[in-house]
Amino acid sequence: xxxxxxxxxxxxxxxxxxxxxxxxxxxxxxxxxxxxxxxxxxxxxxxxxxxxxxxxxxxxxxxxxxxxxxxxxxxxxxxxxxxxxxxxxxxxxxxxxxxxxxxxxxxxxxxxxxxxxxxxxxxxxxxxxxxxxxxxxxxxxxxxxxxxxxxxxxxxxxxxxxxxxxxxxxxxxxxxxxxxxxxxxxxxxxxxxxxxxxxx
Numbered sequence: 770x771x772x773x774x775x776x777x778x779x780x781x782x783x784x785x786x787x788x789x790x791x792x793x794x795x796x797x798x799x800x801x802x803x804x805x806x807x808x809x810x811x812x813x814x815x816x817x818x819x820x821x822x823x824x825x826x827x828x829x830x831x832x833x834x835x836x837x838x839x840x841x842x843x844x845x846x847x848x849x850x851x852x853x854x855x856x857x858x859x860x861x862x863x864x865x866x867x868x869x870x871x872x873x874x875x876x877x878x879x880x881x882x883x884x885x886x887x888x889x890x891x892x893x894x895x896x897x898x899x900x901x902x903x904x905x906x907x908x909x910x911x912x913x914x915x916x917x918x919x920x921x922x923x924x925x926x927x928x929x930x931x932x933x934x935x936x937x938x939x940x941x942x943x944x945x946x947x948x949x950x951x952x953x954x955x956x957x958x959x960x961x962x963x964x965x966x967x968x969x
Contacts, residue, residue, distance in 0.1 A: 798913040801921065805910075806887070806894065806945035812854050812879035816941040819898045837959045838896035838943075839951070843889050854879040892947040897959050901927040905940035912948060914955075921951060924960040 808815075818834035840846050861877060887894060899908060909926040925944050951957065 797915050797917055798922070799916065801912040801914050801948055803895075803910070803912050803946040803948045806885055806947055808849070808884065808943070808945055809879070809882055810942075812882050813849065813852055814854065815852055815898070815943050818852055819943075834898075836898040838894070839957055840894040840896070841889060841951070843887070846884060846887060846889065846894060849884060853882070887947055889950075891950055893949075893951040894945065894947050895923055895957065896943045896945050897923060897925050898941070898943055899925045899927065899961070901940040902929060903935040903939050904929045906930055907940075908942050908944055910944060910946060912946070919952075919955045921948075921955060921957045922960060923957060 815834055819836055834852060895912075901908070905927050907928045909928055911922075911924045911926075913922045913924075914920070915922070923946075927940075
């Protein structure tokens with residue numbers, strides 16, 4: 770039985786060492802302040818291009834949108850305008866259908882929208898596409914930095930209603946936030962990691 774006791778003791782020491790290592794890793798993490806960026810979700814339907822990237826690229830010629838974005842400059846930021854809804858008709862009043870006339874008017878309103886201003890000399894924009902179920906009510910965001918490993922971790926957790934029973938589409942968000950300028954020698958790790966690209 771002595772070998773059994775020794776094996777158990779070694780296992781306990783190993784687990785304790787790992788837990789101490791995890792604690793050290795967590796102790797190295799610094800919480801980083803961030804500001805949420807409100808980009809109109811109806812006028813900028815980013816989920817279309819994340820959910821079905823191939824389909825929209827082929828039919829519209831627009832580039833597909835990655836699930837994870839790190840934007841460090843205004844020219845890269847302005848490329849998001851390619852995903853904005855645009856009015857196809859100049860005079861919506863000539864459209865007979867009430868539904869299409871209403872959609873046309875909405876598209877014209879979207880034409881007037883611009884992206885919120887960001888000072889990229891001081892800020893970095895992060896975006897992470899996350900889908901929740903129809904019971905989802907929001908997304909909890911956490912940003913930490915490990916200065917030793919030169920790594921940022923941007924974590925998104927879906928907040929859902931308990932015991933909810935529902936049907937229909939789930940909640941989606943790109944979770945846009947600006948953070949103090951991320952140095953070029955740092956990497957950003959997103960959680961949960963990006964999913965395999967969805968096929969048509």
